[in-house]
Amino acid sequence: MxxxxxxxxxxxxxxxxxxxxxxxxxxxxxxxxxxxxxxxxxxxxxxxxxxxxAGMLSPTAELEAADEHVFALGLRSLDLWPAIVADLGVPVELHRRGSLLLAHRGDEGAAHRVVDLLQHKAPAGHAPQRLDAAALRELEPDVHGVAHAWLLPHEGQIHTxxxxxxxxxxxxxxxxxxxxxxxxxxxxxxxxxxxxxxxxxxxxxxxxxxxxxxxxxxxxxxxxxxxxVRGVRGEIIWLHAPGVALQRPVRLLHPRHRVYLVPREGGHIVVGASEIESEDRSPISLRSTVELLAAAHSIIPELAEARIVHTETNLRPALxxxxxxxxxxxxxxxxxxxxxxxxxxxxxxxxxxxxxxx
Ligand SMILES: Cc1cc2nc3c(=O)[nH]c(=O)nc-3n(C[C@H](O)[C@H](O)[C@H](O)COP(=O)(O)OP(=O)(O)OC[C@H]3O[C@@H](n4cnc5c(N)ncnc54)[C@H](O)[C@@H]3O)c2cc1C
Structure with missing residues (x-):
């Protein structure tokens, strides 16, 4: 055709x-x-x-905002991506090491609401798995200061x-x-x-x-x-932090906003993302910068010396x-x-x- x-x-x-x-x-x-x-x-x-x-491939975490159809498409896509990437002829960073949900002491209310929702919506085997401090340290030694952690074992990421x-x-x-x-x-x-x-x-x-x-x-x-179709504004920040050994995407379950960190090769970490009902593509605001970076630093204090190498704003196409x-x-x-x-x-x-x- x-x-x-x-x-x-x-x-x-x-x-x-x-x-x-x-x-x-x-x-x-x-x-x-x-x-x-x-x-x-x-x-x-x-x-x-x-x-x-940011390239998070997160069928379970996305159930907070999506339905079972998106979950099923996500699971199937996680199986399809490795073969697609293998046929592209050039290297593309793709991992399936799971992702983490994290929460600070005092934020249990918001965190448990999300975790309970995911536990309710995710099929058996995909629900968040509670991690104790030792298990978290084993998976992500550079993550400090959080009181609660859950592993979503099947999730992945791609370098977009x-x-x-x-x-x-x-x-x-x-x-x-x-x-x-x-x-x-x-x-x-x-x-x-x-x-x-x-x-x-x-x-x-x-x-x-x-x-x-x-x-x-x-x-x-x-x-x-x-x-x-409408656009939903999203702002992200790229950090260069070669000394920080983050292995997988992590999300902070914060009472007021969601913040995630996605490691990329070359010592980069993508911190995102705001979700604002606006079609304004102008550069990232001070408020979003402060909220995203304060949250990132609260999870990984070593990020204090990270360099901010790039910020970007774009619109998610939504119905x-x-x-x-x-x-x-x-x-x-x-x-x-x-x-x-x-x-x-x-x-x-x-x-x-x-x-x-x-
Ligand atoms: C900040 C941010 C973070 C995100 N993080 C994630 C994530 O972690 N995981 C995830 O799964 N998704 C994420 N997304 C969502 C993902 O990027 C979008 O869902 C996806 O890009 C939509 O794909 P698309 O091809 O429909 O649209 P797009 O990728 O936007 O492509 C649309 C294309 O159409 C072209 N176009 C526009 N007008 C015309 C025209 N008149 N004629 C011809 N071409 C035209 C544009 O130039 C563009 O190339 C994120 C998005 C944003 C903004």
């Missing part, structure tokens, strides 16, 4: 890779200037949320920047063609409209994330789906119920609403969608 894809974010790259290697002729359109990581900074044009994500670049590279090697710097202004069954004209395909995928809203000057699709949605009709497939779970669920969502397409 001749396939057109609007959007070269996480979903667009994964679809381009899977469809190209399955033998389809694939063309991808995106306003980004190229496949490489954006040059981050104030004034940078909007770019894929996939670049900004490496994976975004590798997916585009592998899709190109499999034959995908890219139209960089070209935004899709309108999509219809079998058609992608751009300022250059109309391109025709057997099937079109709309995976534009927050860009899937209709152009105010264009014709609004009256399908009750894309206009409802009103904060759940993912696939709308499949002849010649047009729209996937959106991956919200804060995109990396967790994309492989299974793509697998399911392509099965339904066949």
């Amino acid at each position: 001749h396939i057109g894809i609007a959007g070269a974010g996480l979903l667009g790259r994964l679809l381009a890779f899977e469809l190209s290697r399955a033998g389809h002729s694939v063309e991808v359109f995106d306003p980004a200037p190229g496949p490489q990581a954006p040059v981050f900074g104030p004034g940078t044009a909007p770019y894929a949320a996939g670049w900004t994500a 920047v490496q994976a975004m670049e590798a997916l585009a590279h592998a899709a190109t090697a499999a034959g995908a063609r890219w139209h960089w710097g070209v935004a899709a202004s309108q999509l219809q069954a079998g058609e992608i409209h751009t300022p250059q004209g109309v391109s025709r395909f057997d099937c079109v995928f709309d995976v534009r994330g927050t860009g899937a809203r209709p152009d105010p000057a264009g014709v609004a699709p009256n399908d009750g789906f894309t206009p409802q 009103p119920d904060n759940l993912p949605r696939v709308d499949q009709s002849p010649g047009l497939v729209r996937i959106n609403g991956l919200f804060r779970h995109g990396w967790l669920i994309a492989p299974a969502l793509v697998e399911q969608t392509l099965k339904d397409l066949a």
